[in-house]
Amino acid sequence: MQSHQQIARWPTFRRTGTTLLTLACALSWAGAQTEIEPAPGSIGADIPGLYFGPAPSDSMKELVGPVQLLRSGTVDTDKATLTLPLYRGQTKAGKNVWYVLTDTNDAGNAVALGLNYSAKLGFAAVGKASRNATLQKDGTLTFDRGTVNFAPAWSITPGQSPNFFPPQAFKAGSVGDADYTPLVRLENVGGSVYNAPILAYDVSAEQLAQSCTATGGKVNHAQVHDKVLSICPEGKSGGTVTLQLTTGFSFSKPVLYLSLDASDELPAAMEQVTVAPGLKDLTVGGDDGAFSAVERLFAAVNGPTGKGNPQRQGFNSALGDAGVAGPLNVLGGIPTVATDYSPMWDLNVYAWTKAAIDAGYRSRMIEEFQVLGMAERGFITGPGGSKFGSSGFVVNCPIVFRFK
Template sequence: MSKHLDTRFTLLASAAVLLAAAVAPASAEVVVRGKEGKPLDEIRRAPGSIYPDLRTIVAQPSPSEIKPEFLGPVVLMKSAHIDLEKGTATLPLRKGKLKNGTPVWFIITDTTDENLSNLHGVNYAPKMAYGLTGVASRHATIEKDGSFTFATGSVDFKPVLGVTPGPANAPFPPAKFQPGSVGDATYTPMVYIDNSAKGVLMNAPVVSQATEAELNTMCDGNVDHSKVHDKVLAICPRDETVTLSLTLGFTFDKPIQYLSTEANNPLVAALENATFAPALADLPFALEDASPGESAERIVVVVNGPTGLDNPHRQGLVSALTDGRGPLNILGGIPTINLDYSPMWRLFPAVWTDEAIKKGYRYRMTSALQAAEMSTRGLIKSLDGGDFRAVGFVVNCPVVYRIN
């Protein structure tokens, strides 16, 4: 073979490798994005899980793959395999136990150490470090085999989740409600690791306390919610995975998907399909977002927004109770957008006033700044008719995926 022919074969082989790399979806192991946009079009049809609420999203490739602050999707929780069509995230399933030997199966979504967050593919939440207040966090040690032993905290998954809306003209508040899982007085997802060389808090929501044999019958998705968290769609200790449903929301006008795992109020827990964890009431909630000691960020929950599945401004609890879709909550800062992210969110109920409704001012808000603007105009109040403010409810909502 001549030298020129050999060089040509080398160039062809290199081109083939480059072409294969260009054609193969580099992040297919991380996220299933669904159909892409048309060539030269940066807009595509939204995937099935969010289509009733959003009709279009950013297509691929997106500038955010170069810099996450640019426009486009960002996988925030790198350990998650995201299926946008189904609206699910599959995460590593962690093994643990209580001191009495009761099995504990959990996920890790956030840590207060940036290096460990990068190592485990989870969110960095520095503000969560202020969560060492009262019983808002609990302790754990990591054993030689990598399993966790928790000092306290147990969850009862036997209750049956139920929310019965109020009458047709006033579906909120619900006539009846029951969270589908309830933590004891010491259960919290915030876990301090005692045998770490550096102080670290992990957000480690418990998804089951059943036996390994029981859970291995649920690998294909036929889950028993009397034994697992209500957001679980499949769980498999054999494969070390758990699949959970995601919730659509907004932050600074960008749609995001997040998990919702615990709340410190039984009504909020029932509405969020989350575990009622009363211990989270010990988290500070009345400080400003960036204050020393503040461990939570703000989430705006609209109560009486516009309704109707075909209404592009549909939003809120009344809509969720009547239309069957999520409330489209508005979250504060998340990674890639702001510095004050925490998976613990202080709930700001937003009630549109009669004046706002009469004048047709209601619309779908997608930023906490918009809610603040409407509040200063007197168009939004709190549940009791007072000023728009945090009211003491805390919900654990780790962010997973930034859609745009």
């Protein structure tokens, strides 16, 4: 739907005939947590942290304090990982589909299953943006279409310093066919829409069990999603899967979220996620308007760089600063903060202007209206001086945890 405009809204990138360099994916997640996790309240006080009462969010989750938002799994905040139930479904041809559930527009089932509630997903059942599934008597889902190839090896070659973005070359590690989208509509049981990203396709439970680190296995990313750290099928219906989380901010609150799919290969390679072409049918550029299925996510091209820099942020840093954990994107509304949450994010990419950089205004952005205010004043624009706004790309990033 947006394909004729998408790449034009990003800076020109080039492929080279030289050997493709693979960007190392060994991230120091403990160090990454110090970039976003709030300092303890005991700093500067006359009593140790043990004497402080519970966080206000323990009494009312809308108040300040940590809250696990996606409650269907176990979060390890030190390692920035999430362990979720793993589900097995099948195609009409009988091939195994291994997936997780993260969000739904069914409010009652969101509470019952510990999923994120997103009313906006009800407007995602358009075109190829959602697949249909039929609930079977045994409790499994049969999907009408959509496959994913996990065999490609993810790689990305940063651009030349200091402009590491856009990358010189890139390749997504998993690619869906033209019909693939993580969104699924249950057509025979009410029509609710679920976010059900595929993590492995057309492999047996026995094959998948070899990627279970709990039993001595080693994850085979030629068979599973690149964010999988361990996957352990058990029994007929599934088992568990542990996934790497991504760090970011939403309305000044440090957060952890899952990054699992993107509508096009460039954002998929940048996020190390699956290309999901069906997401191109979601309308972008009008979030929070009537019938919008998306919310906005803001990503900097040329934010401050330098590992250990407390202002570090953006694509140049993610590609050029070894050992950092991602670009530290800014998400719009999330549950407990706003009512407009959607795991389908309209990617708004921005660049700091030379005038803003020269004036010393460039800094880490941690909430939506900071970004919008800078755009209003002309201190940030779209990439390459283009108009600020939607890039045309959609990314699937369910929110998992907020720190304050």
